[in-house]
Amino acid sequence: MKQAIFKAACLAALFFSPFVTSAQTISDSLLIRKIYHEALSNRTGYEQLRYLSNEIGGRLSGSPEAEKAVNYTKAEMDKMGLDRVYLQEVMVPHWVRGEKEVGKMVGKKGKKVEVPVCALGGSIGTGKKGITAEIIEVKSLEEVAKLGKDKVSGKIIFFNRPMEPSHVNAFHAYGGAVDQRGRGAFEAAKYGAVAVIVRSMNLALDDFPHTGAMRYEDGITKIPAASISTNGAELLSHRLKDEPGLQFYLKQNPQTLPDARSYNVIGEIKGSENPDEIIVVGGHLDSWDLGDGSHDDGAGCVQAIEVLRIMKALNIKPKRTIRAVMFMNEENGVRGGLKYAEEAKNKNENHVAAIESDAGGFTPRGFGISGLPKHVKAIQQWKLLLEPYGLHDIGPGYGGVDINPLGKNSKETALIGLEPDSQRYFEVHHAASDTFDKINQRELALGAASMAALTYLLSEYGL
């Protein structure tokens, strides 16, 4: 059966594309089949993710869990017989959530109904007594400006524009709604709001509030920002229709502590022919604190380690250097990504490409490429080798938050994002529902195999 599938893949390649049927292509096709075989037949990455998720848990930058994750992934790579495993020190923001947040609708007669809320990452607290104020629903940042100081001052602003469900790619829906989370607080504070409550970035209707980064702007009063679950948002919106003037009680007391020492974790196989040409494969080791960060982004980390493990298991000696990087602090600062790029620049390192997996451990559908047109063209020439594995969407796209700074060092570095199926991602993204039971072992392995296949081609041929 295996043989049959390989033959089918080769035949497909031969049939559809006479111009790539060299002996080299056939040998590449064979090797890629071996990569998938190895990935699907071995549970190491899945077991590593189980440990990261179930034994360590959520790994917010600066937390003891983040430190444990650094030590664990380094120890795992130390066992692999790599050419080099090392830590790259980086100071990271250290925000802590504190006691569990409380959000309540407060009716005219004092009737209180609790709804699920959580502080957005980076938010300030309300003080121990919490804040009670009238709450106003808006659908956009622009609507706040339109309401103006008269109507906004002293109020809590409730941003309730849902992610648009008609987008086929869920990331497009995210992109169309996430300004409320990122910018809502300071845009509302400009007009005197005392707090903001933001509908969770979630396409499903459920009871999980989703956190995520928000930011303040210099010169604008900092006000508390919280997220409310999608079911909570629906309920609140209905109540507001029945009872304009409804009040809301919010209590949360997160704190920003001094920056903490942390690390990127790096493992490397030296290139046999062009050791100075580097290919990065990576994910981010930190996560939000509510879930255990299985999909975001424990998956990307173990997939990056899997790329190296697969190379060793198949005795592949890559021509170029392959470096698995577990970046620290993607979620609230990108300090790890910035640090990695800074050191690469200082050392005048030559990065051919960087592949990031930070969109969940779901069935891979392709790669999004941010780079020069020649990069896109070169990678698209490998389509026929990758399509038998369901990797059809190979074209211009976004690389990843952690590798983005690397692209600023040189335009000659292609930034490549693994693109898994997006449908389920925002149900777990940044929420307590991001747990290991949502991981499918085969989907996770296919993602690792896809990264390994592309890494192999990049290491053989460069760009």
Add this chain to the structure above:
Amino acid sequence: MKQAIFKAACLAALFFSPFVTSAQTISDSLLIRKIYHEALSNRTGYEQLRYLSNEIGGRLSGSPEAEKAVNYTKAEMDKMGLDRVYLQEVMVPHWVRGEKEVGKMVGKKGKKVEVPVCALGGSIGTGKKGITAEIIEVKSLEEVAKLGKDKVSGKIIFFNRPMEPSHVNAFHAYGGAVDQRGRGAFEAAKYGAVAVIVRSMNLALDDFPHTGAMRYEDGITKIPAASISTNGAELLSHRLKDEPGLQFYLKQNPQTLPDARSYNVIGEIKGSENPDEIIVVGGHLDSWDLGDGSHDDGAGCVQAIEVLRIMKALNIKPKRTIRAVMFMNEENGVRGGLKYAEEAKNKNENHVAAIESDAGGFTPRGFGISGLPKHVKAIQQWKLLLEPYGLHDIGPGYGGVDINPLGKNSKETALIGLEPDSQRYFEVHHAASDTFDKINQRELALGAASMAALTYLLSEYGL
């Protein structure tokens, strides 16, 4: 954002395929975008599946639940303002599981360890006292023949060849292992075995035994056939290595009752120009009894109804007749599929094509086509209209169990199977784990939209 996506789709079409850029193609592209918009923005299908799964539950042929499902889906379609909704009577096998099965490893000193088992569909019982016998592990039907009567007679045969995990498409792994379930009992009975235990058709390691159809052959003694969970199979295999001669106790008492009266449920929109040319969209309404049949195949049923709902919602007047068919008895007899084909033949109906969704309600990846080369070619010409929605795998393949008999009426009927992502299917297939919480609303809706898009094209242009 929506506009942007549509533009991107059109641009892609224009760029990649100058020969399909007629005004017609652009208008089809627009309409398909509307179909997806409608499917993703409306939760009717999802709510119908919730009812079928949570309120009715597992719907084995001949059961009260199957009857409720017939009434429910007919009532749902009656509300839709279709041109015709009707039942098609069919007599179905009526197999009942009876009391919960018991499987135990029985060690030399009488130590018993229970493992999760369930009767395979159609199996006979062991009698109330159960069967205790020495159990022998084999990896294939051929191995039983090789062992021969001397070694097999009086024993329980344990078929333990796992699904091969290295297949990228999980259905290939299923195809490579399922002979053990279907043929294991009679092949072992030929050599005097007293029962068979078959490793569940599941790529994951867990505690659910998976049922599914098995068959007997005339002239060969019928022996009881049960399935054991994958974890149970691993445990049993390990124990057998430590203790050759291990005995196994199996008790199950399913019964085959007289055939029961049941129905295919059919709803129809008459074609405006070619009403005599019929396009079937379907799934099967029966399911196994262990879970609630959400993925297998409640999903396919509500998707078929969705195709009609979407047509009505968008005020599409299809040129050809579209018929949603909820087939009865796919799992253990295919009587509904046979009946539908028989009546179609008797009435000399002209079926252009039939699309079946019976591979789970997961993100659709394409369509497998069983038909004449001209059918495949015609459908592949629509690739550029469908690829923006992730439907890349459009080519020769398998239509579906229920529509298969229709293909025997005429070679001019194209049989088309919706092909969703296959990675998670065999975790739930035929097991107690096939429940509504495994359904993702968006993935389900995308499957319905994909069927609706292809149905629309078939109804406009025929084949």
